[in-house]
Amino acid sequence: MSDVNIIKVGMADLNVVKDPHILTTLGLGSCVGIALYDAVTKVGGLAHIMLPDSKQIKNNSNIAKFADTAIFKLIEDMVGIGARGNRLVAKIAGGAHMFEFKNMDDMMRIGTRNVAAVTQILDELAIPIVASDTGSNYGRTIELHTSTGILLVKTIGHGIKEI
Amino acid sequence: MGERNYQNITEEEIDMLKEAGNIASGNAMTSLGKLIGCTLDMSVVQVRIEKIQELTDILGDAEEYIAGMLINVYGDLNAMLLLALEAESAIKTVNLMLGKNIEHVEDFDEIDCSVLCETGNILAGSYLSSLNTFTGLELDVSIPQISIDMAGAILSYPAIEFARNDNTMLFIETEFKDTNEVLNGTYILILDNDSYNKVIDSLGKWL
Numbered sequence: 001m002s003d004v005n006i007i008k009v010g011m012a013d014l015n016v017v018k019d020p021h022i023l024t025t026l027g028l029g030s031c032v033g034i035a036l037y038d039a040v041t042k043v044g045g046l047a048h049i050m051l052p053d054s055k056q057i058k059n060n061s062n063i064a065k066f067a068d069t070a071i072f073k074l075i076e077d078m079v080g081i082g083a084r085g086n087r088l089v090a091k092i093a094g095g096a097h098m099f100e101f102k103n104m105d106d107m108m109r110i111g112t113r114n115v116a117a118v119t120q121i122l123d124e125l126a127i128p129i130v131a132s133d134t135g136s137n138y139g140r141t142i143e144l145h146t147s148t149g150i151l152l153v154k155t156i157g158h159g160i161k162e163i
Numbered sequence: 164m165g166e167r168n169y170q171n172i173t174e175e176e177i178d179m180l181k182e183a184g185n186i187a188s189g190n191a192m193t194s195l196g197k198l199i200g201c202t203l204d205m206s207v208v209q210v211r212i213e214k215i216q217e218l219t220d221i222l223g224d225a226e227e228y229i230a231g232m233l234i235n236v237y238g239d240l241n242a243m244l245l246l247a248l249e250a251e252s253a254i255k256t257v258n259l260m261l262g263k264n265i266e267h268v269e270d271f272d273e274i275d276c277s278v279l280c281e282t283g284n285i286l287a288g289s290y291l292s293s294l295n296t297f298t299g300l301e302l303d304v305s306i307p308q309i310s311i312d313m314a315g316a317i318l319s320y321p322a323i324e325f326a327r328n329d330n331t332m333l334f335i336e337t338e339f340k341d342t343n344e345v346l347n348g349t350y351i352l353i354l355d356n357d358s359y360n361k362v363i364d365s366l367g368k369w370l
Binding site for chain 1: 215216217218219224225226228233235269305308309310312313314315316317318319320322323326327328330
């Protein structure tokens with residue numbers, strides 16, 4: 001397994017790979033990392049979205065930035081390398097609120113809204129969310145291991161877990 | 164009044180923003196130096212326009228452990244000021260100011276965090292009053308907020324706010340360290356496109 005590549009997904013970015021490669025995104029804050037996986041073909045996809053809804057913006061030129069557009073593109077790219085749409089399962093992480101500015105109720109927080117949007121879209125597409133680690137006030141680094149489908153969530157001061 | 168887009172920023176405008184950043188940071192660093200009793204060296208001020216995909220890495224590594232003190236700037240500008248200290252530097256700042264011997268960031272209590280916030284506040288005060296002097300722009304600030312975590316996670320907050328409509332973020336950056344190279348930090352002013360126009364317009368009258 002010496003030829004395992006670790007592919008970095010930046011903010012407002014997405015990528016897809018096959019077993020044995022690993023997809024990672026570093027330092028998720030209010031953004032949400034969406035990991036999709038097909039356990040049969042071992043195709044994995046990871047998107048790092050920043051905002052819930054592309055329809056609030058005119059001239060959207062970056063589909064990986066928004067939950068609504070990124071998820072469709074991620075599925076399309078995964079199918080393109082052999083995944084089957086009806087076998088996909090999702091794991092999500094992030095959506096924290098990093099700063100506690102006043103006069104902001106919880107529903108207005110961008111992290112909360114990102115998680116809600118992602119959950120709703122996956123639900124509409126009948127893609128089950130089999131695990132999630134969202135909210136709270138700390139950052140997360142995630143790794144999707146396509147050999148197993150495990151999503152590793154690393155933090156500073158809040159432990160490491162496999163979900 | 165200008166209707167420029169910072170994507171097409173000119174060399175002359177970059178020099179104007181650098182000069183403004185230089186004077187404002189100089190004042191802020193003098194205040195910080197007095198506060199903690201160190202002499203601070205400041206790097207050359209940089210005007211940067213970075214793609215969102217690369218924003219988590221602008222303070223070095225996305226996973227680097229930092230203390231970020233963030234202030235919203237209102238009034239004539241829509242901007243944010245971020246004081247980012249490496250974890251070790253945040254500890255040193257608290258120890259210097261409170262005469263403590265803290266070894267780990269995890270041991271910070273509420274007072275330690277509020278001292279760091281106050282540091283951010285004092286820096287913002289000097290930086291913005293200096294900016295006000297030569298732009299005439301009226302500026303208000305929010306109460307500073309602190310987050311001690313991965314640099315990428317902290318940067319996601321301004322990124323979401325300022326790269327909402329664009330796929331880039333404009334900021335004026337100053338790196339600094341004390342003469343013993345124990346304290347390391349970065350000070351960043353992030354501007355949206357309207358604010359960039361206003362700063363350039365008001366500097367144009369002055370320079």
